Amino acid sequence: MTDLEDVESHFAFGENWAAYAESIGEEEIGEAERGLLKLLDRDEIEGRSFADIGCGSGLHALAALRLGARSINAFDIDKNSVATARALLTRHAAGASWSVTEKSVFELDPAEHGPYDIVYSWGVLHHTGNLDKALRNATALVGNNGLFVIALYRRTTLDPFWIAEKKWYMRASPNAQKRAQTAYRAALRLGMAMSGRNFSEYVENYRSRRGMDLDHDIHDWLGGYPYEAILEPEVDDFLTRMDFEKSRSIARPKTFGLLGSGCDEYVYRKNS
Ligand SMILES: C[S@@+](CC[C@H](N)C(=O)[O-])C[C@H]1O[C@@H](n2cnc3c(N)ncnc32)[C@H](O)[C@@H]1O
Structure with a gap:
């Protein structure tokens, strides 16, 4: 192993x-x-x-x-x-x-x-x-x-970046993790606004993705290591x-x- x-x-x-x-x-x-x-x-x-x-x-x-x-x-x-x-x-x-x-x-x-x-x-x-x-x-x-x-x-092209981010995140303090989650959520909102999509609607409908929840999925994405x-x-x-x-x-x-x-x-x- x-x-x-x-x-x-x-x-x-x-x-x-x-x-x-x-x-x-x-x-x-x-x-x-x-x-x-x-x-x-x-x-x-x-x-x-x-x-x-x-x-x-x-x-x-x-x-x-x-x-x-x-x-x-x-x-x-x-x-x-x-x-x-x-x-x-x-x-x-x-x-x-x-x-x-x-x-x-x-x-x-x-x-x-x-x-x-x-x-x-x-x-x-x-x-x-x-x-x-x-x-x-x-x-x-x-x-x-x-x-x-x-x-x-x-x-994705940015896989090496995300692997480094995940390694950092899983060892980061709860406060640092919270800040990363807030930054990610803001980036998501900005990305959606730039592509003409409605963030509030997206959050509201998020559970329709297999019953999951956006905040727990953000934590899971930012920390999910190995990757x-x-x-x-x-x-x-x-x-x-x-x-x-x-x-x-x-x-x-x-x-x-x-x-x-x-x-x-x-x-x-x-x-x-
Ligand atoms: C992102 S979650 C997905 C959970 C679930 N399948 C779902 O769709 O919601 C990944 C899960 O895989 C588990 N996992 C990671 N490595 C594993 C392994 N070697 N054997 C079994 N489970 C593992 C984790 O503990 C975690 O619960």
Whole structure:
């Protein structure tokens, strides 16, 4: 294991999820369900076994259960994420078949975990310290004809700047982090004004993005380290070699990255 694969070298994602989870209610759960349905049809979820790698708050594991998944096994390397996801699922999915386990994607062994009908990992594998190895480990858990659903940061010209920023941010004091968040929010507002978009409307509608919340997402973006990024042709190439075929994607080409990056979303099916 390299140092970057060790949770000690990671941004404290779980603390952010713990704070965010307090605000999760029916509205956020409904948006998370709609986020999943952008990538998967309901009948692709119903009755299926589902692994959520890097479950964070547990919101999307919960959404998958609500959409009819037969069982959910959620995993996260961060003990605070695990506690938060367990509390959320206990609150909203008592009696359903689920588990949340503190484990890294690098510890998931297909002989013990899986195979699954659906392996879902949204916004995670690029934060593990070794994207290639994480992709290999996660794909190994997908059963024949199963689906691999992932979101990965898109490469930008400013990736080296953002990596340096994240390294600084995760070690910065809470006050310095707050100042960085304020500066980022101001830059976002300015960028939107310059492109004729309405910032207040954007903030108001932000939850419609998978049930997430702008302030927690800003903290997550500014601190999310380790960080890697990738483009669609590279993902295609990698997964084709792993015997997967693309079902759908929502992806864009490389951007400049002045305000950071965004996640491209992919669904691949394992050939049987
Ligand atoms: C940006 S969050 C995404 C959370 C969730 N999937 C979502 O869509 O809201 C990244 C999550 O990946 C987890 N993570 C990072 N490295 C991991 C690893 N090696 N194995 C499992 N989870 C990991 C973090 O602890 C964090 O909860």
